[in-house]
Amino acid sequence: MTSVKTARIGVIGLGIMGAGIVEVFAASGYQVIGIAENDQAVNQGKQNLAKSLDRAVTRGKLTDSDAKSLTVQVEWGTNFNQLANCDFVIEAAPELLDLKLEIFAQLDSVVTSKCVLATNTSSLSVSRIAKSISRPENVIGFHFFNPAPVQKFMELITTDFTASEVVQFAHDLGLSLGKYVAQVSDKPGFIVNKLLLVYLNHAVRLLDAKVATKQDIDSAMRELAGYPMGPLELIDLIGIDTCVEILKTIYQHSGNELHQPAFGLTKLLADGNKGRKSGSGFYDYAQKLEIPVSQNAEVKQAVFNELETAYLGDALAMESSGYAARVDIDNGMKLGCGLPVGPFERIEQIGLTNLREKQAALAQATGNSNYAPLPL
Numbered sequence: 037m038t039s040v041k042t043a044r045i046g047v048i049g050l051g052i053m054g055a056g057i058v059e060v061f062a063a064s065g066y067q068v069i070g071i072a073e074n075d076q077a078v079n080q081g082k083q084n085l086a087k088s089l090d091r092a093v094t095r096g097k098l099t100d101s102d103a104k105s106l107t108v109q110v111e112w113g114t115n116f117n118q119l120a121n122c123d124f125v126i127e128a129a130p131e132l133l134d135l136k137l138e139i140f141a142q143l144d145s146v147v148t149s150k151c152v153l154a155t156n157t158s159s160l161s162v163s164r165i166a167k168s169i170s171r172p173e174n175v176i177g178f179h180f181f182n183p184a185p186v187q188k189f190m191e192l193i194t195t196d197f198t199a200s201e202v203v204q205f206a207h208d209l210g211l212s213l214g215k216y217v218a219q220v221s222d223k224p225g226f227i228v229n230k231l232l233l234v235y236l237n238h239a240v241r242l243l244d245a246k247v248a249t250k251q252d253i254d255s256a257m258r259e260l261a262g263y264p265m266g267p268l269e270l271i272d273l274i275g276i277d278t279c280v281e282i283l284k285t286i287y288q289h290s291g292n293e294l295h296q297p298a299f300g301l302t303k304l305l306a307d308g309n310k311g312r313k314s315g316s317g318f319y320d321y322a323q324k325l326e327i328p329v330s331q332n333a334e335v336k337q338a339v340f341n342e343l344e345t346a347y348l349g350d351a352l353a354m355e356s357s358g359y360a361a362r363v364d365i366d367n368g369m370k371l372g373c374g375l376p377v378g379p380f381e382r383i384e385q386i387g388l389t390n391l392r393e394k395q396a397a398l399a400q401a402t403g404n405s406n407y408a409p410l411p412l
């Protein structure tokens with residue numbers, strides 16, 4: 037296997053995540069080839085990168101000359117043959133299994149036998165993708181968070197097929213990008229999206245039920261939880277299409293009604309709203325963005341109590357299932373989503389007994405036993 041230091045990197049799909057991933061690799065000194073399905077998508081990727089670099093220069097995080105030399109490290113195109121000499125290729129195409137399978141089939145016929153093939157999927161089965169090609173041992177999930185250049189956390193998803201040297205290579209590669217790498221097995225939503233998307237979906241269900249306005253919900257979580265964004269703002273940033281697909285995968289696996297994409301999400305998507313990337317979602321991005329504000333203290337407190345209680349309960353359930361360690365869950369939510377504290381740090385603050393009482397009260401008030409505390 038090639039040394040991580042000299043690895044040539046390919047990135048397929050140059051949208052919100054792909055362009056950010058190109059930037060992360062180029063900023064760490066790698067030569068990168070960015071591929072999308074047509075010239076328009078490639079130009080969009082170039083613009084995404086240019087905008088992000090401009091922002092970094094304006095904020096003093098990058099010099100003008102560093103931004104220019106970083107751009108020179110990137111080759112762009114629409115032809116998979118350009119990836120023939122890559123050592124590591126990551127796919128960041130839309131969250132649709134058939135599309136990803138098609139891309140992996142094309143890659144399989146182009147790259148060398150040593151090339152590590154990664155997917156940035158948020159929730160789809162990495163094993164399913166691995167099994168579809170002639171070298172399942174080379175396939176790994178390499179999951180960045182949005183924005184990729186900013187969030188310091190990443191999930192490395194292994195399958196029963198992944199070769200140990202591939203895991204080591206991908207782990208070292210993640211570390212070389214300055215990320216905290218959590219190694220997890222192949223479960224829908226992995227660590228962070230399993231917790232995050234269920235919380236986001238819950239927020240939309242509160243909106244659907246008209247118990248709060250979008251401003252009540254977003255300002256509740258900004259002000260009372262100290263989150264950098266409210267849940268509806270965050271859905272717009274992630275992309276409503278992506279959120280719906282992740283939830284569908286989680287729901288398919290869990291069968292839990294709380295994981296079924298909320299009506300408000302599917303309705304927005306059916307009307308063509310994908311969030312920021314399409315110009316509108318819960319908010320209209322043609323207008324200057326205002327931070328959502330609400331003076332409705334009582335409603336905000338109720339929203340915060342419900343969303344936080346359910347989310348902390350989910351974190352406890354994830355840990356007790358043995359899927360992930362507390363430290364990785366805490367780091368994932370802090371370094372992957374920018375939350376001020378991890379769920380277990382928060383439980384420490386409020387006390388487990390107190391949380392269990394809140395969970396029981398929520399289960400009773402909603403009539404939904406999914407919110408009840410775990411048996412002792």
Ligand SMILES: NC(=O)c1ccc[n+]([C@@H]2O[C@H](COP(=O)([O-])OP(=O)(O)OC[C@H]3O[C@@H](n4cnc5c(N)ncnc54)[C@H](O)[C@@H]3O)[C@@H](O)[C@H]2O)c1
Nearest residue numbers: 049050051052053072073077128129130131157158182274
């Ligand atoms: N948006 C997020 O916050 C986020 C975070 C982590 C992971 N992800 C995952 O990253 C992946 C990409 O998500 P995104 O938000 O960047 O989506 P996006 O819609 O912003 O971008 C998708 C890109 O793929 C390109 N594409 C479409 N068909 C293609 C093809 N056949 N060949 C090559 N390129 C093609 C599109 O032109 C576009 O550039 C998804 O799997 C998603 O679940 C998203």
